[in-house]
Amino acid sequence: MKQADWFTRFASRIAHYVGKPVVFALASLLVIAWAGLGPFVGFSDAWQLTINTGTTIVTFLVVFLIQSTQNRDTAAIHIKLDELIRATGEAHNSLLNLEELSEQDIEAFRQRYIRLATMARRQGIPEIDVEGDLRPIEDPAKA
Helix, strand or coil, X not given: XXXXXXXXXHHHHHHHHHCCHHHHHHHHHHHHHHHHHHXXXXXXXHHHHHHHHHHHHHHHHHHHHHHHXXXXXXXXXXXXXXXXXXXXXXXXXXXXXXXXXXXXXXXXXXXXHXXXXXXXXXXXXXXXXXXXXXXECCCCCCC
């Protein structure tokens, strides 16, 4: 398989590092240091402009990098789910590539699965509770 292009690798690395607690801590320290300098520079316009400009630029650029990474992750998850649907004998292949349908069609599928879940609860099919134990599903209408 072809290796990812330079931008994809760059965006993935940046998104990975930006999401680490140490980066958040460093950014917090930077803001605290900036705020601490305020009294020494008389809370000047230049002092305010520094943090406003810096945070705006960083936010603007990081949003695009994270969105690029998110788009790739979402596409990969869709492909994996499509393969599971395709490979499962009783699954409906009409669900493949569902994300390409109109909002109305997606809502129709969602309503169908809500009805299927309601029917399963009425039949007492077990579900997994919060502790991970199997228990019969209670009909919400009887509760």
